[in-house]
Amino acid sequence: MLIAVLGFGYYSMNAAPVLSDHDYTYQGGLEWHEDPDEALAIAEQEDKPVLVYYWTTWCTYCQDYEDQHYQDDEIRDTLDEYVLLAINLDDPGPGASMAAEHEAAYPPQHVIMTNDEQEITRLGGYTEQDQFLQRLESAAENQ
Numbered sequence: 001m002l003i004a005v006l007g008f009g010y011y012s013m014n015a016a017p018v019l020s021d022h023d024y025t026y027q028g029g030l031e032w033h034e035d036p037d038e039a040l041a042i043a044e045q046e047d048k049p050v051l052v053y054y055w056t057t058w059c060t061y062c063q064d065y066e067d068q069h070y071q072d073d074e075i076r077d078t079l080d081e082y083v084l085l086a087i088n089l090d091d092p093g094p095g096a097s098m099a100a101e102h103e104a105a106y107p108p109q110h111v112i113m114t115n116d117e118q119e120i121t122r123l124g125g126y127t128e129q130d131q132f133l134q135r136l137e138s139a140a141e142n143q
Contacts, residue, residue: 027053028070030079032086036098039085043115049143051082051136052111054104056090061126062108068129075133081140082112112139 026032032053033039043050055062069075087095089107102111102122110123112135120139123132 027055027086028066030070030076030084032084034086035094036085036087037094039083040115040117043083046083048081048083048115049120049140050113050115051079051084052098052102052113053084053086054089054099054102054107054109054111055086056088056107058090059107064126065108069132072129072133075129075136078133078136078140082136083115112136114143 033042036052039050042048053065055065070079085095087093087099087104089099089104092099102109102119104111106125108126110127112120112122114120120142121135123135127135
């Protein structure tokens with residue numbers, strides 16, 4: 001019993017490490033803003049759309065995005081056209097009201113919006129890499 005408890009504790013602490021500081025979270029080696037107001041101000045200043053990523057540490061598909069999608073060179077190049085905003089649904093902090101507005105109740109979800117918060121498109125759940133890239137490219141063109 002003790003071994004099972006210790007094993008569970010070790011696994012839960014190391015299952016999905018996410019580096020974070022007070023301004024950014026680092027998903028898939030990318031720097032994501034955590035504060036919607038800050039991300040929107042930068043998006044307006046740079047005239048870029050915003051990619052909002054709703055995630056949790058326990059979400060296995062979120063880990064797939066971090067390990068696969070966000071490591072892909074084509075996807076990374078396309079993400080340069082966006083201001084990135086990541087909101088942890090378990091600890092949304094300043095992103096709580098945006099998560100409620102987008103009805104983001106489960107991870108992973110991506111919402112692409114203009115810098116004045118008009119939704120362009122939404123990807124709920126897991127999306128294959130090629131489809132994810134296609135949607136990112138299409139949304140950036142239609143911004």
